[in-house]
Amino acid sequence: MISLPVGDALFNYRVAGVAVLNGKLLLHKTPSDKFWSLPGGRAEIFEFSNDTLAREMQEETGLKVAVGELIWISENFFVYNGTRYHELGFYYLMEIQGLTDQSDFVGAEGQDELLFKWIDVEELKFNRIYPEFVAEELSKSPLEHRHFTSGFIDLDK
Template sequence: MDAVFKTEQGIFNFRVAGVLVQEGHILIHKSVNDSFWSLPGGRVKILEQAQNGLRREFQEELDIDVQIERLLWSVENFFKFNEDNFHEIGFYYQVTINKDYEINTKPFYGIEGESLIYKWIPIAQLDEVELYPEFIKSEIKDISDYPKYIVVKDY
C-alpha cells in the first residue's frame, strides 16, 4: 500500500524521485494526461525504505537498475492538483545506472505501457519546460555538496 492518504484538508503523499543525468541531459517524465513534467519516481509504500522505493519505481517503469548515489533534496511540497490540496514529502536522490543507456531526445514510453512519457532533455533547456517542482530548474545547475531541505508552497 502506498504511503498516501486523503483527509478533508487535502492529500498527504510520500514520494521519491531520481535525478538521472547523463551527457548533460536529465531524464524527466509526465503522465500522458498532464501538460507538465517531473522527475521519475513515485510513491513509497508503507514500511518501505525510500531508497528501495526509488529502485523499485525505476525497475517497474523502465526496467532499469539504478544505483543510489546520495540524497540531494528533502522537500516539503504544498500544491494544488485536480482541485485537491497536496502536502507531499519528497526525497530526491542522485542516481546512476550501471550499464550504457542510450539517450533518446525523443519522447518514449516505459515498460508499463503508454501512461507515462519519458524524455531526456538537455539541462541547459530546462527553463523551456514546464517542470515541477520548479526549484529543480535552478538547483540542478548548481548541486550542493550537502543535502538541502526545501519548502515549496504553490497555493
Template sequence: MMLSLIEGNQKFNYRIAGILIHDGKVLLHREKDQNVWALPGGRGEMMEEAQETIVREMKEEIGLEVNVERLVWIGETFGTYKGVRFHELGLYFLLRCTSKSKLLNTPRFCGIEGDAVDLVFEWFPIDQLPHTFYPAFAREGMKQLPMTIEHCIEKED
C-alpha cells in the same frame, strides 16, 4: 501499501524521486495526458527504505537498473494538482545507471505506472528544462546540484 493519505479535498504524498543525468541531460517524466514534468519516481511503500523505492520504481516503470549515489534534496511542496490540494514530502536522490541501456540514448520513450497510467519519459538538457517542470526548486537547482543535502519548501499556490 503506498504512503498517501486523502482527507476530503486534501492529499498527502510521500514521494521518492530520482535525478538521472546522462550526457548533460536529465530524465523527466509526465503522465501522457498532462503537461507537468517531474523527476521520475513514485510513492514509497510501508516499511520500504527510500533508496529501495527509487530503485524499484525505475525498474518497474522503465526496466532501468540504477544505483543510488546520494540524497540531494528533501522537499516539501504545497499546491493544487487536478483540483486536489496537496502536501508532498519528497526525497530526491542522485542516481547512476548500473549498465548500458538503449534508453540512455533514446530521446523520448514510454513507461507504465501502477494502474496502467501511461508515462512519457524524455531527456532534457539541464540548461533547457521545461517551464512546466516541478518542483521549481529542482528546476533551478538542477543547474548545479548541491554538494550537501538541502531542505526546500515550495508553496505553489
C-alpha cells in the same frame, strides 16, 4: 503506498531520482500533464526511501538503477487534478545501469502511460518542471544538499 487522505486533501510521501548523463536530465510525465517531473513514486509502508526509488524505476521503466546520495528534501503544497496535496519528497542522485542511449521512451505506472524524456540541463528553464527548484538547482556545480518548501501551486493551470 503512502498516500493518505486527510479531509479534502491528500498527504503524499514521494521519492524521486536525479539522473544526469551527457548534460541531460531524465524527466517524465503523463500524456495529459502540463509539466515534467523527476521519475520516482510513492513509498510503501516500511520501505526505505532509496529502495522505493529502485523499485519504482524497475516497475515504471524496466531499468535497474544505482541509487546514490540523498541531495534534496522538499515539502510541497499543490493542486493536481483538482485535489490539494501535501507532499514530502526525497530526491536522490541515481545512475541508470546498462543505459545504451538517451532516446525518449514510454513507461507505465500500472495501466497508465508515462512519457520519459532526456532534456538538456541548459534547456530546463524553457520547460515547465515541477517541483520548480529542480531547474535552478541543477545549474549549480557541485549540487548542494538542500531542504525546500513551497506554498500552493496549481499544476492544473
